Amino acid sequence: MEFSNVSERRATTPPLGVSTVVFMLRPEEDAEGRPGLWLPLVRRTREPYRGHWALPGGPVRGDTSLRTAAADTLKDTTALAPRLLEQLYTFGGTDRGEGQRLVSVVYWALVRAEDPHAELLQDPDVAWFPAAAAPGELAFDHQRILDYALARLRAKVGYADVAQRLLGETFTLAQLRAAHEAILDTRLDPANFRRTVLARGSLEDTGDVHTGGMGRPAHLYRAIDTRQQTVLPDPEGERS
Amino acid sequence: MEFSNVSERRATTPPLGVSTVVFMLRPEEDAEGRPGLWLPLVRRTREPYRGHWALPGGPVRGDTSLRTAAADTLKDTTALAPRLLEQLYTFGGTDRGEGQRLVSVVYWALVRAEDPHAELLQDPDVAWFPAAAAPGELAFDHQRILDYALARLRAKVGYADVAQRLLGETFTLAQLRAAHEAILDTRLDPANFRRTVLARGSLEDTGDVHTGGMGRPAHLYRAIDTRQQTVLPDPEGERS
DNA sequence: TAAATAGTGTCTCTTAGACAATATCGT
DNA sequence: ACGATATTGTCTAAGAGACACTATTTA
Numbered sequence: 001m002e003f004s005n006v007s008e009r010r011a012t013t014p015p016l017g018v019s020t021v022v023f024m025l026r027p028e029e030d031a032e033g034r035p036g037l038w039l040p041l042v043r044r045t046r047e048p049y050r051g052h053w054a055l056p057g058g059p060v061r062g063d064t065s066l067r068t069a070a071a072d073t074l075k076d077t078t079a080l081a082p083r084l085l086e087q088l089y090t091f092g093g094t095d096r097g098e099g100q101r102l103v104s105v106v107y108w109a110l111v112r113a114e115d116p117h118a119e120l121l122q123d124p125d126v127a128w129f130p131a132a133a134a135p136g137e138l139a140f141d142h143q144r145i146l147d148y149a150l151a152r153l154r155a156k157v158g159y160a161d162v163a164q165r166l167l168g169e170t171f172t173l174a175q176l177r178a179a180h181e182a183i184l185d186t187r188l189d190p191a192n193f194r195r196t197v198l199a200r201g202s203l204e205d206t207g208d209v210h211t212g213g214m215g216r217p218a219h220l221y222r223a224i225d226t227r228q229q230t231v232l233p234d235p236e237g238e239r240s
Numbered sequence: 241m242e243f244s245n246v247s248e249r250r251a252t253t254p255p256l257g258v259s260t261v262v263f264m265l266r267p268e269e270d271a272e273g274r275p276g277l278w279l280p281l282v283r284r285t286r287e288p289y290r291g292h293w294a295l296p297g298g299p300v301r302g303d304t305s306l307r308t309a310a311a312d313t314l315k316d317t318t319a320l321a322p323r324l325l326e327q328l329y330t331f332g333g334t335d336r337g338e339g340q341r342l343v344s345v346v347y348w349a350l351v352r353a354e355d356p357h358a359e360l361l362q363d364p365d366v367a368w369f370p371a372a373a374a375p376g377e378l379a380f381d382h383q384r385i386l387d388y389a390l391a392r393l394r395a396k397v398g399y400a401d402v403a404q405r406l407l408g409e410t411f412t413l414a415q416l417r418a419a420h421e422a423i424l425d426t427r428l429d430p431a432n433f434r435r436t437v438l439a440r441g442s443l444e445d446t447g448d449v450h451t452g453g454m455g456r457p458a459h460l461y462r463a464i465d466t467r468q469q470t471v472l473p474d475p476e477g478e479r480s
Numbered sequence: 481t482a483a484a485t486a487g488t489g490t491c492t493c494t495t496a497g498a499c500a501a502t503a504t505c506g507t
Numbered sequence: 508a509c510g511a512t513a514t515t516g517t518c519t520a521a522g523a524g525a526c527a528c529t530a531t532t533t534a
Binding site: 195211212213 | 495496497498499503504505506
Binding site: 012013014015016059060061062063064065066067087089090091092093094101103105144145148151152155232234235236 | 252253254255256299300301302303304305306307327329330331332333334341343345384385388391392395472474475476
């Protein structure tokens with residue numbers, strides 16, 4: 001962008017980092033037998049906030065885009081490719097905790113619950129936590145960032161086809177509904193949910209059914225990407 | 241935020257800048273006698289893109305917040321305090337035009353149409369342009385940024401009380417409707433607009449009427465800030 | 481008076497939600 | 508058969524939009 005108004009640029013450009021709020025649907029049942037939203041956190045090994053949990057992140061180097069930097073830190077922590085990766089907000093207040101100035105471009109991501117747990121549990125400094133009950137006091141302003149990411153996710157799930165990214169290739173409407181319920185922390189009427197989500201036109205009936213469950217078998221659906229976007233896309237998001 | 245995963249930070253942190261898309265409602269009538277959306281641009285005096293128009297902006301110094309940096313550049317160009325200043329998006333691709341890498345945190349702002357024109361017109365390198373018809377080829381990726389800002393504004397005017405910030409202390413519903421029409425580039429039904437906007441509960445009838453116009457005098461309304469926010473606020477936005 | 485704008489009333493259509501009713505599976 | 512879940516049907520309430528109608532000013 002270059003600087004249109006100022007003739008000299010001082011050597012005081014603040015350091016720039018990327019952090020990512022990663023959400024995953026943990027299929028293990030919670031108290032009421034329903035899946036829940038979890039996120040990975042990293043324990044800080046240095047001051048400030050040594051020992052506190054923090055969002056995964058890292059510095060931005062001059063030769064990588066912000067989005068790539070976010071994707072890289074995501075791969076480092078979860079070893080998964082994000083099913084959704086969008087920019088959340090850039091935090092650049094002068095006092096975001098313990099003195100030092102840092103500008104953080106924060107992304108949020110959704111990943112599928114496939115295999116990451118094992119290797120993560122080997123590292124005691126990386127762990128998954130319930131999104132609504134982060135452990136103790138998070139480092140810096142990360143609790144506020146997490147709250148904002150959750151609020152954005154909750155808002156977005158109401159009008160965009162987002163929750164599907166938490167699930168596998170095919171899924172029943174009950175599973176998709178469980179994902180919505182985990183995000184919103186409410187119960188949704190199965191009948192109305194079905195109509196609402198089908199009306200969006202982003203689901204395709206595979207014809208197969210999911211048998212083995214409790215009651216009547218449910219049809220399996222697949223996400224189809226609707227090329228005619230109705231919502232504002234991330235301007236630097238993935239091309240397609 | 242500090243870096244949780246990476247042990248060393250390279251000295252390659254990209255330079256950081258702020259730019260702002262400023263919208264103003266120009267009361268001078270357009271072809272059909274209606275106000276229009278305008279924005280200020282700055283002519284580049286250096287390479288690259290010398291001579292092209294660009295969004296006003298500047299570097300971020302280590303001791304100012306991003307929001308403050310945006311407000312400062314706004315003051316430099318329009319000499320007005322923004323009635324609304326929100327973060328738009330952070331552009332940080334590796335090739336945003338003509339080589340050099342720059343990360344730009346972009347804000348968008350609304351200002352009232354009061355007095356800025358005079359002093360701006362004295363500077364041939366700062367000028368106002370219709371938002372929908374920016375001059376020639378803008379520098380860098382600024383045309384895309386402008387498009388995105390317009391899209392966001394158009395989306396937001398549908399659910400948030402934003403257009404009022406373009407007007408003065410008191411205004412008629414016809415003036416507010418004209419602002420909406422300028423933003424959306426459509427005509428709105430006066431009757432339905434009245435009901436919709438009054439239902440939001442953010443307007444207060446002053447009791448006074450606006451006389452001197454063509455037909456029946458219209459009541460003057462005032463914006464009241466509804467403390468119970470229903471939309472997601474800018475997380476680093478103004479406290480209140 | 482006519483023209484113009486402000487403001488009210490009404491009608492239709494769509495959508496969200498509550499909730500009843502039916503369908504089809506495991507046990 | 509019974510319990511559980513899937514799926515469909517139906518009813519109501521709220522909101523958006525089209526449009527007729529009334530009210531009050533200037534010319």
